[in-house]
Amino acid sequence: MTPAARLQAAIEILDQLSGTRATAEAVLKQWGQANRYAGSKDRRAIADRVYRCLRGKQRLLWAMQADERGAGRALVLASLSLVDGLSIPEIEVLFSGEGYGPKALSQAERERLEGGEGEAPAWVTTGLPQFVVSRFETQFGADWPAEATALMMPRAPxxxxxxxxxxxxxxxxxxxxxxxxxxxxxxxxxxxxxxxxxxxxxxxxxxxxxxxxxxxQDEGSQLAAFIAGAGLLPGAAKVVDFCAGGGGKTLALAQMMDGNGDIYACDVVEKRLKAIEPRLLRAGASAHFMHFFDPDDTAQLEVLKGADLLLVDAPCSGSGTWRRHPEEAHRLSEDKVAALHTLQTQILDRAAQCVKIGGRLVYVTCSVLDDENARTADAFEAAHPFFDALPIHTLLEHGGLYIDHTARLTKLARTGHRLSLTPHTTQTDGFFIAAYTRTQ
CATH class of the missing domain: 3.30.70.1170 (Sun protein; domain 3)
Incomplete structure (x- = not known):
């Protein structure tokens, strides 16, 4: 494929993304399967262009004064100018209308490119959804632009x-x-x-x-599983991964337990649970599976009661992974965040019933928003006084087999039993971890 044809493909993929809930990865894969003539270098170049556009989406749309819907062409044009630093004559070579490349520049497009970015508001320059900026300002203070940039702009390792x-x-x-x-x-x-x-x-x-x-598995996800401390439990321990999802943390917990005790992997989506089984087989581990076809079914919860460790990796906005999935940032709304907070408190209420006296509950999200992290933890603590805060440093110190530089992580756990990881502070995805022990 010519460079111009790759740009046209990126435009079409970006337009498709604006009208679907699918991930960029899924749409790129679908495009590759439908266009077998594109070689691996072509697919890589197209994917790189798509992600460049998604990471700088707000800034690029602002510069072109374009609406989000069907803005693939505007995004690619602006990325060539503002991200790659190409001049207008260089862009015109690629946008010539010849072959399979994009059609020639219009006068309006040329004027927008000549006009540059202009003075944009903070939510545009950082790439954050507009309603998230005030939250970052409150949570991170003067560091909020650096936190936003690390979350939105670079490609994650x-x-x-x-x-x-x-x-x-x-x-x-x-x-x-x-x-x-x-x-x-x-x-x-x-x-x-x-x-x-x-x-x-x-x-x-x-x-x-x-x-x-x-x-x-991202290092932040590894740390969340290791901090839960399954390896510190007695041999016959009962461990529950209450919202197992794809099973990444289930596998890490299994590694810590080394074949001792029992792991229960639970989820409301049966397809996710089935996807864990081949991963466990490859790893040489095993687990019990429970599909919550009715999350309020108390009979199902009875099976899980008496847990020595219950990990709640709760459904969340996924904002901590926006550097991997930048398209998801622009699909999030304030109402959705509020609904997730409500769901998280409900899940924690159910999960708390399954932890035995002396057992441990660890709440985890891959979010950087306090609405889903500190606020949800606050609500849980207010409603469950029989769960005591479990200082993170005690888990870090005893988890030395799995975790290094514990002093630095302990310093980040400013409130003792809560730890926040971000791309800026720890070079991981964004994660929140809160630990509790049941006392009565």
């Missing part, structure tokens, strides 16, 4: 978790280097490996992935 029950991190780094990649140890997780995101490798085809020696 690819993090892997080494299955310590099968191999070592050193061996996996050597194997990845042998495959031509550039791995390095993650700073906090002792089982984490970080890869440069450019170009993103097809890891699932590697032998070390197929044999269950590595899993793709």
């Amino acid at each position: 690819i993090d892997l978790r080494v299955n310590g029950n099968k191999t070592t991190r050193e061996a996996m780094i050597e194997a990845l280097e042998a495959d031509g990649l550039s791995p390095e140890p993650t700073p906090f997780s002792k089982y984490g490996i970080r890869l440069s995101a450019e170009p993103p490798p097809n890891l699932v085809k590697l032998d070390i992935y197929q044999s269950g020696q590595i899993e793709i």
Whole structure:
């Protein structure tokens, strides 16, 4: 494909994204399957352009004075000018209307490109949804622009978790280097490996992935599972992953338990649970599965009662992963955040019933919004006085087998039993972790 044809493909994909709830990754994959003539370099270049446009979407639309719907052409034009730094004559070579490339520039488009960005409000320059800016200003103070930029602008690296029950991190780094990649140890997780995101490798085809020696998992997600402390429990422990989703944390918990005790992976979507099974088989682990076909069914909860550890990785906005899924930022609304907070408190109410006296409950989100984090934790604590705060540093100190630089993480847990991770402070996805012990 010519450079111009790649740009036209990016325009079409961006237009398709504006009219669907599908992820950018899914739409790009669908486009690739429907256009087999596009080689791997073509697909990579098109994906890179799409993500450049999505990360700077607010800024690019503002510069072109374009509406969001069907704005693929405006986004690509603005990205060439403002992100790549191309001059108008250079852009005109690509937008010539020849072959399979985009049609020639209109006079209005040329004037917008000549006019530059202009003075834009904060929500435009940072890329955040407009209603989120005030929340960032309150939560992060003077650091909020840096937090926003780290969350929205760079392409995230690819993090892997080494299955310590099968191999070592050193061996996996050597194997990845042998495959031509550039791995390095993650700073906090002792089982984490970080890869440069450019170009993103097809890891699932590697032998070390197929044999269950590595899993793709952000370091923040690894830390959330390790901090829960499944490895500190007695051999016959009962561990519940209450909102298991795709099972990343289920697998990390299984690694910590090393075949001891029982893990229950639960979710309201049966398809997600079925997707965990092959991952567990690769890892050499096992779990019990429970599909919550009715989340209010008390009979189902009876099966889970007596849990030594219950991890609630609750449904959330996913705002902590916007550097990976920038399209999701522009689909979030204030009403949706409020509804998620309500859902999270309901889930925690149900989950609390299953924890035994002396057992531990750990609440986790991959969000950076206090509405879903501190506010939800506050509501839980007010409604459940029989759960005591469990200081994060006690879990970090005893989790030394899995976590390094615990002093730095302890410093971030300013309120003792709560820890916030962000791309800016820890170079991970955004996560919130709160830990409790049931006393009566």
